[in-house]
Amino acid sequence: MNKQYSTTLAIDYGTKRIGLAISHASLAVPLEVIEYQTQDEVIARIRQICQEHQIAQLLLGISEQQMAEQTKKFGELLSSEIDLPIEYVDETLSSFEVRQKMKERGKKIIGPIDHYAASIFLEEWLE
Numbered sequence: 423m424n425k426q427y428s429t430t431l432a433i434d435y436g437t438k439r440i441g442l443a444i445s446h447a448s449l450a451v452p453l454e455v456i457e458y459q460t461q462d463e464v465i466a467r468i469r470q471i472c473q474e475h476q477i478a479q480l481l482l483g484i485s486e487q488q489m490a491e492q493t494k495k496f497g498e499l500l501s502s503e504i505d506l507p508i509e510y511v512d513e514t515l516s517s518f519e520v521r522q523k524m525k526e527r528g529k530k531i532i533g534p535i536d537h538y539a540a541s542i543f544l545e546e547w548l549e
Contacts, residue, residue, distance in 0.1 A: 472504060
């Protein structure tokens with residue numbers, strides 16, 4: 423699959439929020455943050471986004487330890503509910519990287535950054 427031209431949805435999974443970013447050609451663009459209610463609602467929203475944006479594949483960020491296990495379980499659920507290939511990538515320091523970039527630019531962080539974190543690991547994957 424051509425990473426540069428297939429539309430990919432990157433997912434920064436969390437138990438409270440899920441950040442989404444989308445690829446446009448070779449660019450990674452933050453899309454939205456889903457406030458976690460129920461798995462069914464989250465899956466329904468991701469399915470809707472996949473249809474609206476003609477997503478070809480999912481990129482699921484995976485961190486370490488217990489969160490990695492929860493992310494894998496979420497990935498299994500996604501795989502059973504949405505018929506798209508899923509690739510796992512390391513997202514361990516993506517939120518830290520977002521905070522560092524904002525600090526370097528003298529910007530205050532207002533609100534969730536999960537969609538920016540998803541765009542960080544999507545961008546790295548696209549390269």
